[in-house]
Amino acid sequence: MYRKKARAKSWDDKVRIVNDSFLRCINDKFFSRYFYKNLFFLKPNLEDYFKNTDMEHQEKAIMNGLKFLLGFLDGKDANSRSQIVRIAQTHGHLALNIHPHSYYYWIEAIVMTAKKCDPEWFDDLEYYWREVVSFPVSFIISNYYVKHPK
Ligand code: HEM
Numbered sequence: 001m002y003r004k005k006a007r008a009k010s011w012d013d014k015v016r017i018v019n020d021s022f023l024r025c026i027n028d029k030f031f032s033r034y035f036y037k038n039l040f041f042l043k044p045n046l047e048d049y050f051k052n053t054d055m056e057h058q059e060k061a062i063m064n065g066l067k068f069l070l071g072f073l074d075g076k077d078a079n080s081r082s083q084i085v086r087i088a089q090t091h092g093h094l095a096l097n098i099h100p101h102s103y104y105y106w107i108e109a110i111v112m113t114a115k116k117c118d119p120e121w122f123d124d125l126e127y128y129w130r131e132v133v134s135f136p137v138s139f140i141i142s143n144y145y146v147k148h149p150k
Contacts, residue, residue, distance in 0.1 A: 009128075015073050018132040021118045021125055022070060028117040032059035039109035046102060066110075072136045084136055088143035100141040107133055 009017070025031050036055065040047045050058065065087060071080025091098040111129050115121055 012074075014128045014132050015070075017125070017128050019070055021114055021121075021129065022066065024120055025114050025117040026063065031113060031117050032062050034116055035062065035109055035113040038112045039105060042108055042112075043102065043105040046105065049096065049098065069133065069136045072139075073132065084139065085143075088140040088146075089148045091140060092144050092146060092148075094147065098144075100144050103137050103141055107137055 028034075036050075036059070065083075068080040068083040068087070071077040072084045075081065090096055107130060110133055111126055114129050115126065118125065
């Protein structure tokens, strides 16, 4: 009974809770390093996509990506929106060609990493992170086959 009540939160509440968790996470300068470690642990062949990538640079880029992802949630931040639209294009089948089924692992790796890095972690955060992040990630996935005008 108690658990049911505790998890009956509005979307806005969950977004706020996840944003707060992310702000605690970014105090850990190894967040993005752990994230890629977790991603490649969960799905080793995803590492092939990064064969020619400067991972030090990518570790910074993904932190910006996460800020845009969270900034995309309420639809009010025009810059986050255009960045997520751009990331959706660069990850689509005509560009980086990240197959939609890979994003499942991406979400799980984020949850694992937040769990490790957030010093105030509590169990239900796992559900909030997964739910909140699934909306912008679904948006990126849905653009996989879209042909964007140059
Ligand atoms: C399993 C899913 C994903 C894979 C395999 C993947 C893979 C990649 C690869 C290969 C690159 C290019 C690295 C280079 O420049 O060499 C990249 C860049 C990037 N990815 Fe992903 N990605 C995934 C999901 C996401 C998601 C959900 C986001 C959302 C924030 C994201 C944000 C970025 C950003 C910000 C860059 C830097 C380049 C740019 O700004 O376009 N990625 N990704």
